[in-house]
Amino acid sequence: MATDRINRYGRGREALLAATIAVVAERGLHGLTFRAVAELAGVNNTLISHHFGTKDALLHEAVAWATARAIRLSDLSATETIDGDFARALVELVASEPQLQVFQYEFVLEARRRPDLREEAVALYEGYIEALEVALTRHGHTHARPLARAVFAALDGLVFQQLTVADPDVVQEAIERVGRLLEASLIESRQSA
Amino acid sequence: MATDRINRYGRGREALLAATIAVVAERGLHGLTFRAVAELAGVNNTLISHHFGTKDALLHEAVAWATARAIRLSDLSATETIDGDFARALVELVASEPQLQVFQYEFVLEARRRPDLREEAVALYEGYIEALEVALTRHGHTHARPLARAVFAALDGLVFQQLTVADPDVVQEAIERVGRLLEASLIESRQSA
């Protein structure tokens, strides 16, 4: 239809970036081909060369796009407490956007072998941890950086489990357990003070 | 040399399995090719077809080999406490065998899209969690399954960080912090009882 053309023209670039994330999540990095991405985006595969040049550059831009979106969606610094509501919301987020989450694990692993992606990977993780540290400090935890790293690792690991091997229900229960560990830690630090 | 032939003949199969893990870890699943694996193993690439048939079957066998080795190396059920010694040992393990660890993340992500690998992925993770549950119960924790899942997720997430974005030192510090969270939890549960 003509409306398709009108709506699509000029939007190939963003369609390719979105398709890149979907393809990597659904088929892995070994399934990331010009033709697979282009087909999902509804454009010709040579449009990738036009907009991004190489496959490496396409992935790099998709990484920047995805990390920006991921950090925005999960604003950890706004976290009040890790309770049932938090656990439910996190499990829900993963269930509603699994591709975005899977893409992050794929790209961070790839960053191990591609120095040009390292910076984004470090920024993504340190950004998450920093946001959590802010929230934990606000709640009375001191020297909270290592704690924030550990708690983020737990949440990250549980998201990974939900995506790969575990039921959402047991993941949610485990997240709530993390929250109770934090409470107990706060109580104990008050008593010993 | 003749000794090379004598030493190598009949060992192609295991050499290929070991090479598969190394190639996946160092070049990713998209770098897993018959020729890359064969070159690293020091054999002809058609030997893969001979021993395993297809590339999928090669990966499947490598997964079985790697998971058996990984579970053996990190016997979590023998864990006494998560203290400085434990943290140092875990960081050391990851530093000494990074390929085995990276391979596990790669294969578990791949298991999301390949049903024939799901069983191994679930068995690997539930095996880790079960072993931890045994250790935690022994130390007085009750209803320890969700706790074991959460603590394993934290350790898993921290190993992932060490492999990709974080210094071993800060990872070690965070692991020790996990141990202290467990202690505080035990103390609090005793007081409220």
Next chain:
DNA sequence: CAGACAACTAAGCAACTGCATAGTTTTATG
């Protein structure tokens, strides 16, 4: 509404892929 510029497509190629076929070398065994 001309024409310049950007977005986009069609066709194709050299390199690489998994793997089949056919043959050789080594080892185990009677």
Next chain:
DNA sequence: CATAAAACTATGCAGTTGCTTAGTTGTCTG
């Protein structure tokens, strides 16, 4: 030490890959 089975290699091919080249279509601006 003959011979059969198993381990291994050489050659090659059809399909797929990233990306180039050459051209078309749509949009924006004066």
